[in-house]
Amino acid sequence: MASVRRVWRAAKRGASYVNRSIALRGGDRVPFHPVCEYPRSGGTWLCRMIADCLDLPFPQNPVLPCGFPCVLHTHWPFDARFRRAVYLVRDGRDVMVSALFDQFRRVHEEPGLRPVLCGLDEGIDAPVPTDDDVRRILPAFIEKEFRRPFGTRVNWAAHVLGWWAPDERPGVVFVRYEDLRRDCRGTLTRVVTAYAGREIDPWRIEMAVEKFSMERATGRRPGEEARGAFIRKGIVGDWRTHFTAEAAAVFDRSGGTALRRLGYAGPVDAGVDGHRERGAAGAGAARPGPDAPACLLDARASTGRWTGDDDGPGG
Numbered sequence: 001m002a003s004v005r006r007v008w009r010a011a012k013r014g015a016s017y018v019n020r021s022i023a024l025r026g027g028d029r030v031p032f033h034p035v036c037e038y039p040r041s042g043g044t045w046l047c048r049m050i051a052d053c054l055d056l057p058f059p060q061n062p063v064l065p066c067g068f069p070c071v072l073h074t075h076w077p078f079d080a081r082f083r084r085a086v087y088l089v090r091d092g093r094d095v096m097v098s099a100l101f102d103q104f105r106r107v108h109e110e111p112g113l114r115p116v117l118c119g120l121d122e123g124i125d126a127p128v129p130t131d132d133d134v135r136r137i138l139p140a141f142i143e144k145e146f147r148r149p150f151g152t153r154v155n156w157a158a159h160v161l162g163w164w165a166p167d168e169r170p171g172v173v174f175v176r177y178e179d180l181r182r183d184c185r186g187t188l189t190r191v192v193t194a195y196a197g198r199e200i201d202p203w204r205i206e207m208a209v210e211k212f213s214m215e216r217a218t219g220r221r222p223g224e225e226a227r228g229a230f231i232r233k234g235i236v237g238d239w240r241t242h243f244t245a246e247a248a249a250v251f252d253r254s255g256g257t258a259l260r261r262l263g264y265a266g267p268v269d270a271g272v273d274g275h276r277e278r279g280a281a282g283a284g285a286a287r288p289g290p291d292a293p294a295c296l297l298d299a300r301a302s303t304g305r306w307t308g309d310d311d312g313p314g315g
Contacts, residue, residue: 011063018065031069039151040098041090052208075152078162090177093239128227157258
C-alpha cells in the first residue's frame, strides 16, 4: 500500500508540473482556470464553488494532465506568464494551526509520511494532538514550515508576497478566506463575475454556497471541531486558541512582514496574552536539540527565504 501511495503522489506531482507548463505557455488558448493558494487556505472549498458557478469540472488531485476546460486547484508560486488566475489568501497564523492538525492527520493515515513532522510527534500517542501538545510544539512546527514547507515549493511568506499585487496584475482575481467566511455569497459573486467577465445568475451563486457549505459537507457548523478530519473547524482566528507568545515571536520573524503587508491586524502576538507567561517561559516547548532531525536544525537557522532547494511533496 505504501508503494502505491508513493506512485500516486509522484503521478500527482507530474500532472501538476505538466498542467502548470501548459498554463504558462498556452496563455488564453488554454482552457484551464487555476485557483492558486498556499496549502490550508480554503482552496478546495473555493474551487468547488467556482466550478459549480461556471458549470465546469473540477478534477481534484488529478494524476494525469488535464486536456479539457476545468478548474484547477493549485499551490503554484507566482509566475508573470500567468494570464488569468484566482488567488486565495488566508491569515498565515491560521494557516500554521490548520497545517499542524492536517499533517498529524496525514501521518496517522499514512505512517510513511511521519518524517514531515521532524520528530515533533514524539510522545504524542493520539492520532491528533491535544491543545497542550499544540502549544508545546507549535513554535518548532512554524520554524519547520518556513524552512521546509509541506505541499508547496515555497513558504507562506514567499508564496503570498509573490502573488499579492492587486494593482499590478489585472488578470488575477484576489480573494481572502476571511471574506468568504464573512460574506460568502457577496464575495463569491465578486470573484466569479470578475474572473468570468460576465454576470452570473444569482441562483447559481446561491446554490453553490449552499451546496458546498460546511454544514452540508460535514454536518457540523463552523466552529464545531472534528480533529482528524480534513475540514476540521472552518473558522477565522483559531490561531488565538493555540498561539503562545513564543509561537507569535517565531511567526513574526519569518512571516510578520508578509502578514502586515497583506493588511492583517497586528501585532502578530495580539490575542495571545492568556498564554504569554507560558510561552515566554518556554515551559515544555519543543526545541530541537543536537540530535534533532536536520530539517529542524535547518529551520532554526532559516531566514524564511526560499533558496530553491526545498520541495514539498505536493503540487
